[in-house]
Amino acid sequence: MRYFQKFMLAAALPAVCAAMPLAAQAAGPITAGSITNSPPMISYASDGTTLQGVIVDLAAAMSKQMGRQIVFKAMPFSGLLPAMQAKRIDISFTLMNDTPKREELVDFVDFFNLGTMLLIKKGNPQHVQSLETMCGMTVSTVQGSTQVTLVNEVNAKCSAAGKPAIKNMQYAQPSDARLQVQTGRVAAFLGNSPVMVYLAKTADNGKLFDVVAGHVYQPVPLGISVAKDNTALRDQLQKALNALIADGSYLKILQKYGVADGALKSAAINGGKNLKL
Known part of the structure; x- marks a missing residue:
């Protein structure tokens, strides 16, 4: 009987996990590389240590959705993709355009439109x-x-x-x-x-x-870049961002910083694939 109960519990776990909210499926923190001096998207506050801006607020809201904290690591723009390829960071969450050339190296979860x-x-x-x-x-x-x-x-x-x-x-x-x-x-x-x-x-x-x-x-989307072999993280980020878009939190963050014109209707994966850049 005990064996049967254990078997039934094990068999039910995948279905239970699938039904659980993202926050309940917690894992370790996500290290995000970013430039840190591009207000209003991301920059240091007057204290010189606290990050603020659209990207920072989106990351905090997405962290709550996923039950995983997104932790920023400052680095030059040109070092972001090499750092990801070397697995020193998990993602880049910054002002990186989603372009066909970059999609050859990484996947993108688009979060903003800009020019x-x-x-x-x-x-x-x-x-x-x-x-x-x-x-x-x-x-x-x-x-x-x-x-x-x-x-x-x-x-x-x-x-x-x-x-x-x-x-x-x-x-x-x-x-x-x-x-x-x-x-x-x-x-x-x-x-x-x-x-x-x-x-x-x-x-x-x-x-x-x-x-x-x-x-x-x-005119091109900004995207969170993720290693191509980490589709689970990519999909988790997309799901969290789409949840923020659906409940209105996403638009409120953009409105807070006066950049609502760049709002997306949904978080696409590799939405820049047809751009000519």
Whole structure:
């Protein structure tokens, strides 16, 4: 009889686990690599140690759904995918565009829509009109970002028109790329649209920067990247994020930071597969 009871319990466990909420299926913490200086998406608070922003709040809400804490590890953008391949981190939860090229290396759980914009010095002293009209000028970008590819594409057009190329100063951290605009070393910083708009509105109370209006490049989803051999974690993240979308928590977080325009209706896996980047 005891053997029969044990057998029945063991047979029932898979069905019970499947019916249990994610929070009840707890496991160890999830280490998430991220850049940490791109407000309002992710940055340090004034104390210099507390992370805040859209990504941080989403991670906290998803942690509750999964019963697993997402713990951030700061690192340069260009080091994120190598760190995942070396298994030093479990995921990257940052401003990483979900592109076909990156999907060859990792899977993505998409969590936000964005584009690329030009951040310029207040008053536009170098008369930047668009990226296409910047042949011969200097921009800054983040190493390993899709913005680097965008500059290369425009440079091909500059060359075809017999014009000098755009000089691209690449930096490991967005804060360094931004500083070059402030000091006048570059004409513009080419970066993710919500960050550029936020900086234009908030840096020194809106006195330092502007964005070039009417020009948004590379509309593309941001994704949480996960190793291709870790489909269980990928699916768990997707399920947790879709639960937040369904109950309205996701939209409230985006509204809190003024970026609700980038909201997704559902968290797709590898939604950038058809992009041409």
